[in-house]
Amino acid sequence: MPRGNVVDDLVSEPSPLLRVSALSKRYGRVAALDAVDLDVSRASIHALMGENGAGKSTLIKCLTGAVSRDSGRFQLDGRDLDPTSPRDAEGAGISTVFQEINLIPHMSIAENITLGRESFRAGLIDRKAARRRAEGAIARLGLSIDVSREVSSCSIAIQQLVAIARALDVQARLLILDEPTSSLDRTETARLFETLRRLRDAGLAVLFVTHFLDQVYAVADQITVLRDAKHVATRATSAFPRLELVSAMLGRAILPSSTSVNAGPEQQSPSLATKPSTNPSQAVSSPSGSPPFTDGSSAAPPPESRPEPSPRPTRDLLSLRAVSLAGSIEHADLSIAPGEAVGLAGLLGSGRTELAKVIFGLDRADSGSMSLDGQPYSPRSPRDAIARGVALTPENRKADGIVPSLSVRENILLALQARLGVWRSLSTRRRRDIAADLIAKLGVKAASADAPIASLSGGNQQKALLARWLATDPKLLILDEPTRGIDVGAKQAIERLIASLISGGLGVLFISSELPEIVRTCTRACVLRDRRTVAEVAGPSLTEERVMEAIATHD
Amino acid sequence: MTSFLRPRPALTSLAWPLAALALLVLFNLLFTPGFFNIELRDARLFGTPIDILNHASKVAIVAVGMTLVIATGGVDLSVGAVVAIAGAIAAMLATRTQAPFPLVVLAALAAGGVAGLCNGVLVTRLRLQPIVATLVLMVAGRGVAQLITDGLIITFEHRELSSLANTSFALLPIPAWIAIALALATGLLTRRTAAGMFLEAVGDNDRACRYAGVNDRAIKLAAYAFCGGCAGLAGLVECSYIKAADANNAGLFLELDVILAVVIGGTSLSGGRFSISGSLAGAVLIQTLTKTMYMHDVSADVAPLPKAIAVLAVCVLQSPVVKDRVSAAFSRGRP
Numbered sequence: 001m002p003r004g005n006v007v008d009d010l011v012s013e014p015s016p017l018l019r020v021s022a023l024s025k026r027y028g029r030v031a032a033l034d035a036v037d038l039d040v041s042r043a044s045i046h047a048l049m050g051e052n053g054a055g056k057s058t059l060i061k062c063l064t065g066a067v068s069r070d071s072g073r074f075q076l077d078g079r080d081l082d083p084t085s086p087r088d089a090e091g092a093g094i095s096t097v098f099q100e101i102n103l104i105p106h107m108s109i110a111e112n113i114t115l116g117r118e119s120f121r122a123g124l125i126d127r128k129a130a131r132r133r134a135e136g137a138i139a140r141l142g143l144s145i146d147v148s149r150e151v152s153s154c155s156i157a158i159q160q161l162v163a164i165a166r167a168l169d170v171q172a173r174l175l176i177l178d179e180p181t182s183s184l185d186r187t188e189t190a191r192l193f194e195t196l197r198r199l200r201d202a203g204l205a206v207l208f209v210t211h212f213l214d215q216v217y218a219v220a221d222q223i224t225v226l227r228d229a230k231h232v233a234t235r236a237t238s239a240f241p242r243l244e245l246v247s248a249m250l251g252r253a254i255l256p257s258s259t260s261v262n263a264g265p266e267q268q269s270p271s272l273a274t275k276p277s278t279n280p281s282q283a284v285s286s287p288s289g290s291p292p293f294t295d296g297s298s299a300a301p302p303p304e305s306r307p308e309p310s311p312r313p314t315r316d317l318l319s320l321r322a323v324s325l326a327g328s329i330e331h332a333d334l335s336i337a338p339g340e341a342v343g344l345a346g347l348l349g350s351g352r353t354e355l356a357k358v359i360f361g362l363d364r365a366d367s368g369s370m371s372l373d374g375q376p377y378s379p380r381s382p383r384d385a386i387a388r389g390v391a392l393t394p395e396n397r398k399a400d401g402i403v404p405s406l407s408v409r410e411n412i413l414l415a416l417q418a419r420l421g422v423w424r425s426l427s428t429r430r431r432r433d434i435a436a437d438l439i440a441k442l443g444v445k446a447a448s449a450d451a452p453i454a455s456l457s458g459g460n461q462q463k464a465l466l467a468r469w470l471a472t473d474p475k476l477l478i479l480d481e482p483t484r485g486i487d488v489g490a491k492q493a494i495e496r497l498i499a500s501l502i503s504g505g506l507g508v509l510f511i512s513s514e515l516p517e518i519v520r521t522c523t524r525a526c527v528l529r530d531r532r533t534v535a536e537v538a539g540p541s542l543t544e545e546r547v548m549e550a551i552a553t554h555d
Numbered sequence: 556m557t558s559f560l561r562p563r564p565a566l567t568s569l570a571w572p573l574a575a576l577a578l579l580v581l582f583n584l585l586f587t588p589g590f591f592n593i594e595l596r597d598a599r600l601f602g603t604p605i606d607i608l609n610h611a612s613k614v615a616i617v618a619v620g621m622t623l624v625i626a627t628g629g630v631d632l633s634v635g636a637v638v639a640i641a642g643a644i645a646a647m648l649a650t651r652t653q654a655p656f657p658l659v660v661l662a663a664l665a666a667g668g669v670a671g672l673c674n675g676v677l678v679t680r681l682r683l684q685p686i687v688a689t690l691v692l693m694v695a696g697r698g699v700a701q702l703i704t705d706g707l708i709i710t711f712e713h714r715e716l717s718s719l720a721n722t723s724f725a726l727l728p729i730p731a732w733i734a735i736a737l738a739l740a741t742g743l744l745t746r747r748t749a750a751g752m753f754l755e756a757v758g759d760n761d762r763a764c765r766y767a768g769v770n771d772r773a774i775k776l777a778a779y780a781f782c783g784g785c786a787g788l789a790g791l792v793e794c795s796y797i798k799a800a801d802a803n804n805a806g807l808f809l810e811l812d813v814i815l816a817v818v819i820g821g822t823s824l825s826g827g828r829f830s831i832s833g834s835l836a837g838a839v840l841i842q843t844l845t846k847t848m849y850m851h852d853v854s855a856d857v858a859p860l861p862k863a864i865a866v867l868a869v870c871v872l873q874s875p876v877v878k879d880r881v882s883a884a885f886s887r888g889r890p
Contacts, residue, residue: 362766386768394766403760405827410752417749418768425749468767 015078017042017205018063018094018174023072025058032058034229035072040174040222045196045206047220047237051249051348051513052484054226056209060176064089064096076174095167096176103159103166105152110134112151113166137165141195157188161195168199175199176207193219211348213242213552214530227251242552249347250515250548315374317507318359318390318476323368328354330531332368334509336476341498341508343518345547346528352511353395355528356478359509360392361385373475386419389475393465393482395511397458401465404454408446408464409435411453416471438467443493459490466497477501478509483517495521515544527551571872572819572836579843587850599723603846609720609796611842612730613789617809618816618834619734619741620671620785623778625817628758628826629678629685631779634786634813636696637670638806641790643703646800649713656715663791664784670696671783675776693810700802710799720796730792734835737785742831751829754778758826815862816841819869841865 016039025033033055040046050056061067063074065083074081076092083089086096103112110127113134118125134147141161151159160180167175180192196206196219210216216223217237224234225248232248233240319335329351336342344352357363359370361379370377372388379385382392394400403411412435417426426434435449442463446456453464462482469477479498483491498521502508512518518525524538527550535550537543583590593602617634624631641663648654648662670692677688711717720730745751753774757764761771789809794800818824819840820833844865848858871877 360766382766383768383770392766399760400762400766403756403763405759406752406756410756414752414756414764414769415767417752418764418770420749422748422750422753425747 016040017077018207019073019075020059020063021073021075023059023062023074024070025062025067026070031229033062033069033072036226036229036231038224038231038234040205040207042205043200043203044221045200045208045219046222046224047216048207048209048224048226049211049216049245049249050226050232051211053228054249055229056226057178058229059226060096060178060207060209063094063176090167090170090172093171093173094176095170095172095174097160097163097167097178097180099179103151103163106150108148109138109145109151109154109162110147112162113137113147113169115166117169133169134165137169138162140168140199141165142198143195155188157191160188160192164195168204172204174205174207176209178209179211180208189215212530213245213347216245217242225249243549246347246548246552250513316371317373318377318509319371320355320359321369323355323358323365323370325354325358325363325365328363328531329358329365332358332528332533334526334533336507336509338475338507339502339505340524341502341510341522343522343525343547344509344511344528345513345515345518345525346551348513350528350551351531352528353480354531356392356395356480356509356511359385360390360478383418386415386472386474389473390478391415391469391472391474391476392478393462393469393480395480395484397461397465397485402453402461405452407450408439408444408453408456409449411464412438412467412471415468419472434471435467438470439464442467442470442497457487457490459486459493462486462490462494466494470501474506476507476509478511480511481513482510483512483514491517515547518547519544529553569821569830569833569836571821571869572833572840575819576836576840576843579840579847583843583847583850587847590850599728600726603850605728607839607842607846608731609728610846611839612728612734613792613796614809614812614816614841615734615835615838616730616737616789616792617782617785617813618820618838619737619831620778620782621813621817622820622822622829622831622834623741623745623754624685624782625814625822625824626754626758626826626829627775627778628761629775629779630689630814630824631671631674631782631786632686632689632810633670633674633692633696634782634789635806635809636693636700637667637783637786638790638793638809639700639800639802640670640696640703641666641787642794642800642805643700643709643802645716645791646709646711646794647703649716650709650711656713659713659716660791664787667787667790668780668784670786671780672776674783675779678779679772679775697802700800700805704800704802706802708799708801712798716791716795717798718795720792730796733788733792734838737788738831738835741781745831750774750777755827755829758829812838812841812862815865815869819865 018038018040020036020038022035022037023033024031024035036055036059038048038059048056048059058067062069062072063083064086065088066086068084074083076094081089081092081094083092083094089096104115107115110131110133114130118130120126131147138145138147141164143161143165145154145158151162154162164175164177164180177196193215196208200206200221208220220237222234223237223240223245225232225245227249228251232251315337316335317338317340320332323332323334324330332351332355334342334344334355344355346352354363358365359379361381361384364378364380372390377388379388379390385392398404403414406414409431413426413431416434420426432449438444439446439449444456444463444467445460446464453461456464466482482494486494495517498508498510508522510518510522519542522542524536525542525547526533527535527537527547529551534553537546537550590603593600593604595601617638621631621634644666645659645663648659654662674685674689674692677683677691678685681688720728722729724732745754753764753769756767756769757771757774764771786806790806793805814824816837817834819837820830820835822829822833841862844861845858848861853861
């Protein structure tokens with residue numbers, strides 16, 4: 001892609017501190033970054049946003065030299081930069097604090113700050129000098145902590161600040177923070193932001209990766225959005241209304257409508273690189289139940305696949321009331337009826353997966369109540385949940401789903417056999433029949449049922465995992481991002497399968513970042529924002545627009 | 556007998572140790588005079604191959620249990636110490652009490668099982684790394700055995716206990732039959748029930764197993780307890796063989812031979828697919844290697860070196876890097 005292609009709002013600015021031009025990086029056949037441009041100005045806080053797979057972390061890894069880029073150019077203060085390792089990048093003035101705090105727990109704050117950069121006196125580490133330096137670095141953040149304290153005795157927030165102090169100890173000019181607030185509570189976050197503002201006012205540039213909308217609006221001066229490995233938009237925070245930001249992240253079009261959508265300056269819209277197939281005129285005329293937007297990446301299925309909004313059955317299959325779990329869910333209300341597919345929408349980090357984990361017994365709620373089939377329900381483990389007829393296909397297929405070197409057949413039979421127990425083993429013939437039946441029914445493409453599941457494509461692995469649960473005949477199926485990273489054909493097959501499952505009376509909780517999928521598959525959608533269920537959209541009003549509005553609303 | 560012997564993984568894992576064994580036997584045939592001299596005395600066979608089988612049985616018995624532990628992605632370093640404990644208990648019961656022989660056997664097995672259970676609890680409940688968790692008992696176990704024997708070497712003249720390892724049945728020494736029976740029973744137990752699949756699944760990806768409702772902790776716990784029981788059985792055989800319980804030397808360094816046998820047999824140390832028949836072949840291979848070295852006057856001090864080289868070779872062959880390179884080289888060779 002030629003460089004002139006991207007018209008940046010910051011072109012008028014004299015010269016940025018950091019200029020990234022046409023950065024590309026591929027992993028195998030997958031583009032992680034595709035000709036991405038980014039400018040970060042001096043004395044500013046720049047938020048880098050995007051959903052999973054947008055390319056945020058790859059961008060940071062390239063910048064810090066942790067991975068080598070395929071092509072593109074970095075300029076720091078007008079000079080070319082080619083970091084070969086994080087240490088190298090540090091030397092050039094780019095310091096990074098990663099999500100997992102990389103401190104040594106049983107060493108003091110001072111030792112952690114100066115580790116690897118110790119001053120020596122007569123060949124020995126000069127502890128006094130180290131202490132002075134650490135105190136200076138801590139004071140720069142406006143903190144007063146005893147630097148001889150052991151790091152492990154400090155709160156996570158303080159540890160985060162110590163990590164920042166360490167990053168700044170090398171005369172950093174650009175500080176990169178990779179999701180620094182994901183383990184912090186509100187007051188800790190506020191404290192961190194105060195520090196960031198002070199650092200910015202002192203001239204430091206901060207590149208801040210996050211997916212929390214409120215935080216971006218609280219602290220960032222500029223916002224850059226990546227999506228699907230491409231640069232989508234860069235704008236001043238004040239000129240980037242929430243709804244447009246959400247739309248840019250999710251890759252959906254913004255339409256003028258009766259709601260408060262128009263807050264954003266209209267002339268800015270072109271910089272929102274939306275899918276080319278989006279056709280406003282077509283989309284406006286969508287009072288019917290058909291999907292209002294077409295997604296360029298997946299061919300729209302026939303309209304009849306959208307389930308008819310039937311009258312809600314009175315009996316709930318699953319109901320959640322005021323469920324909360326410290327650090328993962330603040331407040332969740334949800335209900336699912338038999339034969340109903342309910343979508344769970346929200347940005348990354350909004351608590352979708354966390355809620356699924358509570359329902360499946362992987363985590364236990366601190367408060368609130370759940371009921372299943374009219375009976376109280378508080379599973380202590382997935383085994384409890386499975387015994388009650390709940391199933392879950394996890395978001396992270398590789399880590400939590402497949403058992404890679406076992407065969408497709410064994411993977412399919414695993415949950416059923418676990419339910420039967422060790423001693424009631426299925427006969428070889430039964431195993432063959434059950435697996436063959438499900439493989440055919442779901443269209444799993446495998447060389448043979450004996451092939452290791454790791455040899456299958458992502459879509460076929462996902463189908464095999466669905467088969468694993470269908471073998472156990474569940475009542476409630478939780479699908480966490482079932483279509484991530486799989487091809488269009490498999491996506492459609494899975495959507496069709498869900499439709500046929502709910503017509504058979506199964507309840508489905510469908511978690512997805514792809515709004516069109518939720519709109520097509522579900523009769524109702526529940527919206528999560530900042531770990532709370534904030535809205536429910538049902539029936540004919542279930543459109544991408546409405547869901548997006550609910551995600552973007554600020555209260 | 557057809558369903559539990561799955562030909563594909565079993566064959567590939569058996570191929571290497573059997574090939575190596577054949578090479579070693581061929582070497583002995585050519586260069587070790589008298590290696591194959593077997594004579595029949597008092598309805599018992601004597602000779603080097605019989606010696607090898609007798610000694611390999613001890614390794615093989617423990618290796619059966621160790622195979623299951625390694626399949627779950629763990630390891631048990633304490634088996635040598637557990638052999639000493641079980642031997643001590645058996646010898647004390649046989650000499651100091653009037654306990655009937657079955658009770659002696661049961662006590663040794665139970666001691667091993669309890670020791671294994673302790674390991675399992677440390678691994679599954681306290682989430683200690685298996686190598687650390689079992690190291691505790693590896694070190695402490697000999698102390699326990701010393702306490703039981705009061706620091707003495709307990710010799711005995713118990714008829715049944717001493718005849719256990721010193722009699723033959725159908726030409727083979729009893730320990731060899733014990734090993735074969737144990738391996739067959741374990742094979743049936745794991746492949747006829749769902750235990751084998753669960754063991755392999757847990758070793759391959761225990762998180763995914765938990766998500767699928769498999770009780771991964773119970774599976775691991777059972778594997779460690781079973782392995783401990785196998786070590787108890789081996790302890791019985793060992794003390795029967797020398798008609799004494801020696802807390803210091805019984806089963807010393809046994810864990811290394813056992814782990815080596817399992818790994819040579821094709822069960823990966825990272826867990827997952829396992830092969831009991833492979834472990835048996837590995838045990839015989841190691842004992843043959845050791846015996847060959849003795850017969851060629853390799854001193855006991857130097858003897859571990861060839862074993863170490865064998866371990867290295869197996870590990871290198873199993874490393875993913877080498878596997879990838881080899882398969883890449885093969886596919887490049889094809890038109």
